[in-house]
Amino acid sequence: MTPSGPQSRKTERLVALVAIALVLFCPPLIIVVDRLPSPHIGWLSLYLFSAWAIIIGLAAWLMEHRAGR
Template sequence: MNTPRRKERLIALIVLAALLFSPPLVLIAASSAGGVSRLVPYVFLAWGAVIGLMAWLMERRDEEGRDAE
């Protein structure tokens, strides 16, 4: 993956993370359904997804960097 493409993907991931943790979505997740708040599972799932995508992007970069050598 070339450098501009990698930067674009990382910027897109940052934008996704900002959207996932924006107040409107967090408030929707904080509303309770049947007395049970969905905020904690939402935060941990969104956080895990962002970390997983970041690890996947960085791992792809390392593998492709080794192929070029």
């Protein structure tokens, strides 16, 4: 029997967050971002730091959002 309620929803959301992180940091996507044409902007570093910040922010929001209830 599977557990239901807030704990299972939290687990599902954390698994989804891991899946999003895997997609954001998969090598084919990073290669595409690395090869974007631009004379002045380093898109790869901007992408990596932005994706990292989004994952960390979502993880913090998921963990704190449930703790307050």
